Amino acid sequence: DAMVIQNPRYQVTQFGKPVTLSCSQTLNHNVMYWYQQKSSQAPKLLFHYYDKDFNNEADTPDNFQSRRPNTSFCFLDIRSPGLGDAAMYLCATSRLGQGTGEQYFGPGTRLTVT
């Protein structure tokens, strides 16, 4: 009964080698988010989708891109990972217009850059 699923859970990539992280949800939520989290710091919002509308945070590097091909799936692409991109990447979902707007987080993908 997993609600927000992230794959893979652990990803190792080489410096500069493109990597894609995936997120899927069974909640039929209309908003999906990607966060970056480093060593017990607060999650940092990279971008989010409201349905198909993409919203980028002003300080998100161009190196980070995202795709949402349908309601259930969302991808995070890192075009040229640097050592500073090693972090936990969290996907979250919420449903606007219903309930409290609570965000449900996936288990995260821990990215290592070598």
Place this chain on the structure above:
Amino acid sequence: GENVEQHPSTLSVQEGDSAVIKCTYSDSASNYFPWYKQELGKRPQLIIDIRSNVGEKKDQRIAVTLNKTAKHFSLHITETQPEDSAVYFCAASRPGTYKYIFGTGTRLKVLA
């Protein structure tokens, strides 16, 4: 811009004692205040939340209080147990948006 301050950054309590974590927000339009617990290596999980039309909410050993005038809200954990040890994040959100402003987190250690 909007921000949420959270204190303390670390908190150690003896098992059975109470723990209090405080957050102050800057955006007076904020109306939803969730608290998340994150254990090491795991996802943040909602433990309690409060809306601005309510001053207090309780769920077993945890409670949240909100002071809209002062723009602060607090998490109270009573009868702490070792499994309460985690990082706790507060957040604030305003109507019509779907973004949280997170606090910086509090690492709670409950000593057995």
